[in-house]
Amino acid sequence: MGKPRGGGGGGRGGRGGNREGEQKSNEPDLHGAARAGDLQKVESICNSNPLAVNTRDRHSRTPLHLAAWAGQTEVVQYLCNNKADVGAAAVDDTGAIHFACQKGHLDVVRVLHSSGASVKAATRKGMTPLHFAVQGSHLELIKYLIRKGADLKAKNKGGQTPTHLAESDEVRDLLKECEQLRNENESKSGLGSKSSNNDNVGKSESSLDEKEKEEGEIEESGKRKGGEASESSIPEQKRPKISLQHLISEDDVKDEEEEKNR
Secondary structure: OOOOOOOOOOOOOOOOOOHHHHOOOOHHHHHHHHHHOOHHHHHHHHHHOHHHHHOOOOOOOOHHHHHHHHOOHHHHHHHHHOOOOOOOOOHHHOOHHHHHHHHOOHHHHHHHHHOOOOOOOOOOOOOOHHHHHHHOOOHHHHHHHHHOOOOOOOOOOOOOOHHHHOOOHHHHHHHHHHHHHHHHHHHHHOOOOHHHHHHOOOHHHHHHHHHHHHHHHHHHHHHHOOOOOOHHHOOOOOOOOOOOHHHOOHHHHHHHHHHHHO
């Protein structure tokens, strides 16, 4: 298993083991259990010492950071439900959501976001969750972040937006399509202020969803009529190069319902 970026290595890594860390609040036990996905052990430690949930290792990482990086969704959910700081920053201001996005763990990101983690949070180097997701070409995660309002124009310290980091045409086309539609929405609405731009983050993605739904309804109607509807009877529309139907998924709807009930 590799080492989390921005974290400086694994919880037991480094020369001479991690004896210094082993003397701090049972740090190796809880951090190691969180990263390994040992939910029973995590529960046992947290029940005996509730304050341990936010203890840090020598790289300033909490158990949540390591569980998120390792994709341990159940442990992440448990920690979030037991007062883990979802916004805690490790080295370089790297948060749990950044670790999860580096590795493409969509389910973990869902839990973190529903627990209050921001999809716009930036590290000290200006890297947002979307930057990391794009860098790793994690397409489904990219769509989720965009749906939740990730800033497509956010720049890191090197002046790069997520689009600059895209390595595949598929990801690049998706980002450009979303950005184009967002700009069109802002232009049509006559919104030019910074606050207006922030309010409209994600509206272009909703427009894409609506387009996709409309096209799906037309196609379904044609099927019900036994294929009588020809292509000439369907209004000509510019289709996105990439299917974005699941920018809104069943899980997204559940997330939104949970947030409303919180």
